[in-house]
Amino acid sequence: xxAFVRRNSWVIGLFVLFAALLxxxxxxxxxxxxxxxxxxxxxxxxxAFAVAAQAIVVIAGGIDxxxxxxxxxxSVTAAVLMNGASEEFALVVIPLVxxxxxxxxxxxxxxxxxxxxxxxxxxxxxxxxFQGLALLxxxxxxxxxxxxxxxxxxxxxxxPGVPDWITVWIPNALVILIVAVALVWTPLKRSRLGLSIYAxxxxxxxxxxxxxxxxxxxxxxxxxxxxxxxxxxxxxxxSTGIGAPIPGPYLLASVAAVVLGGVVLGGGRGGLIGPIVAxxxxxxxxxxxxxxxxxxxxxxxxxxxxxxVVVMLGAFLAMRAASK
Amino acid sequence: xxxxxxxxxxVSFGRRLKRFMSDNPLIPLLxxxxxxxxxxxxxxxxIINARWVASTLQFAIPLALLAGCQTMTMxxxxxxxxxxxxxxxxxxxxxSQAALVDPSLAILLALAxxxxxxxxxxxxxxxxxxHPLIMTLGTGLIAFGGLQVYxxxxxxxxFEVPGWLEWLGTGLxxxxxxxxxxxxxxxALIIFTLRYTGFGRLLYAIGDNEKAxxxxxxxxxxxxxxxxxxSSLLAGxxxxxxxxxxxxxxxxxxxxxLLPAVAAAVIGGTSIFGGRGGYxxxxxxxxxxxxxxxxxxxxxxxxxARLIIFGAIVLFVTAAYLRIIEDR
Numbered sequence: 001x002x003a004f005v006r007r008n009s010w011v012i013g014l015f016v017l018f019a020a021l022l023x024x025x026x027x028x029x030x031x032x033x034x035x036x037x038x039x040x041x042x043x044x045x046x047x048a049f050a051v052a053a054q055a056i057v058v059i060a061g062g063i064d065x066x067x068x069x070x071x072x073x074x075s076v077t078a079a080v081l082m083n084g085a086s087e088e089f090a091l092v093v094i095p096l097v098x099x100x101x102x103x104x105x106x107x108x109x110x111x112x113x114x115x116x117x118x119x120x121x122x123x124x125x126x127x128x129x130f131q132g133l134a135l136l137x138x139x140x141x142x143x144x145x146x147x148x149x150x151x152x153x154x155x156x157x158x159x160p161g162v163p164d165w166i167t168v169w170i171p172n173a174l175v176i177l178i179v180a181v182a183l184v185w186t187p188l189k190r191s192r193l194g195l196s197i198y199a200x201x202x203x204x205x206x207x208x209x210x211x212x213x214x215x216x217x218x219x220x221x222x223x224x225x226x227x228x229x230x231x232x233x234x235x236x237x238x239s240t241g242i243g244a245p246i247p248g249p250y251l252l253a254s255v256a257a258v259v260l261g262g263v264v265l266g267g268g269r270g271g272l273i274g275p276i277v278a279x280x281x282x283x284x285x286x287x288x289x290x291x292x293x294x295x296x297x298x299x300x301x302x303x304x305x306x307x308x309v310v311v312m313l314g315a316f317l318a319m320r321a322a323s324k
Numbered sequence: 325x326x327x328x329x330x331x332x333x334x335v336s337f338g339r340r341l342k343r344f345m346s347d348n349p350l351i352p353l354l355x356x357x358x359x360x361x362x363x364x365x366x367x368x369x370x371i372i373n374a375r376w377v378a379s380t381l382q383f384a385i386p387l388a389l390l391a392g393c394q395t396m397t398m399x400x401x402x403x404x405x406x407x408x409x410x411x412x413x414x415x416x417x418x419x420s421q422a423a424l425v426d427p428s429l430a431i432l433l434a435l436a437x438x439x440x441x442x443x444x445x446x447x448x449x450x451x452x453x454x455h456p457l458i459m460t461l462g463t464g465l466i467a468f469g470g471l472q473v474y475x476x477x478x479x480x481x482x483f484e485v486p487g488w489l490e491w492l493g494t495g496l497x498x499x500x501x502x503x504x505x506x507x508x509x510x511x512a513l514i515i516f517t518l519r520y521t522g523f524g525r526l527l528y529a530i531g532d533n534e535k536a537x538x539x540x541x542x543x544x545x546x547x548x549x550x551x552x553x554x555s556s557l558l559a560g561x562x563x564x565x566x567x568x569x570x571x572x573x574x575x576x577x578x579x580x581x582l583l584p585a586v587a588a589a590v591i592g593g594t595s596i597f598g599g600r601g602g603y604x605x606x607x608x609x610x611x612x613x614x615x616x617x618x619x620x621x622x623x624x625x626x627x628x629a630r631l632i633i634f635g636a637i638v639l640f641v642t643a644a645y646l647r648i649i650e651d652r
Contacts, residue, residue: 115642115643117642117646118597121596125636125639126639127635129632130635131635132635133628134628135627135628135631139626256458256462259455265458297472297473297476298472300466300469301466301473303465304467307461308444308466311448311455311458315452319452319453
């Protein structure tokens, strides 16, 4: 138990912070209820998937600047394919778009492995390429989404045998997030591939000498990031009902939340839970600032300051621990 | 006994060419620039004239200045993602204060946020050892928030681009842009600093092997602090020139130039892991990017395809360049 707490202290700290913020929110806004929580989770969803995508790549020792652009590509593809099509056709579209995201990510990975150009440069170049691709698919916001997909985003889940007052606090969006992340991440983390991802992030040369297929692992890590980005893109289309070819502010948010979530830039440490909780905390904080009627223009200052201070604190603690 | 054994095997021409290129990494870059200009000439005969050269230089200069920030920070293995916002802040503050106070005070006021951001970046990276990418993203966000708040307080006072700045940004002297005359001494200073001064050598040393540099007595945090401070100041100055060129009041005036600036430094042969590169390559890289942009605009293809080609070229040039200058 103690070992578990110690090992996951950062993530537990984030959960405590989240709970404290929820209590704080309830105090400043006594009417804050289940529906507000639901809309918070809906707003968080694309961010959470962007963060998950970034986290996998960072754990593998890389960085992906093209996350937001991949989301734009997959979002417009889903919106264009579903536009005017039958409701059932969406069942085909979703796996297709997920596959597309996987392939886009794999292209990133293959280019990095083949050209041997640093990750940050390759994904920077691909940021432009994907942005252009999204504009070619859809020149201006438009398209459509199946009704049942849009309906899936709102409302809460009904679990038989669980009283209503609990289920109102479990919005569908939260279920989507947990199921999607768990489906990919849980088996991955226990598999050989997951171990390899941590290994190449922690020390690529040592991993190579221990027989880890570095190139294949790296490509798969980027492909999985593409898969998560595609999930983010689909949720964007689901919640707005259209596709927008201009990438949203997800790159900055994903890098920030990954670091706040305890994943070390440079790789090899951390998980997906921490970064996702971190991004929820950041969004809730933003909602709180609005509730406190803080000048919305000052929100960026506060967010940036928190990010910088937390990261400085983390670095400072790591330094103290290292010098001991 | 044969004498053939003592004679060195003849080195193939390709091998020698490659070695020559890797000894002079600027040559392939300049070749690429010339090829691009020639291609542009065939694409649209008659476009290459004095006016085209001047306008290409005008747009390349702010880009090259921002890429200078990236070059210097990348040499130490860092990166400065706050320069786009810093340049926008400086430009906006200058434009809004120019109507109120006299020019020298306005410049000082406009550079103050740049100094502040540079100091915070330097303290975070140098003393707290935060990853430069995350540190500069954070300070960029703070600076942007600060600018938004600032904008609300001055919106009534108006915005004007001072005449001298317009002269600097868009004016021509003897057919050459005025900004070139401001740029040459700055570029010379950067090149001189990087190549011949102790500070420049320290940057290379830190980027090459930080631990060895520290063990040899490099005062890491002082060097890093000075580095990010100068990077921010340079960005502020780039913002001035860009404002003189574009003449628009915008909170995100220079932000779209950030990623191209990183690309220019990378194309110019500066390693993102530090220890290798220089500013001359970066300047050529910025020129190459500008020529490519003109080319893509001239071809009248949709914006999406233009972005795709731009990204592909950046990647291709970097990969090819790495192949040339590195013996693998």
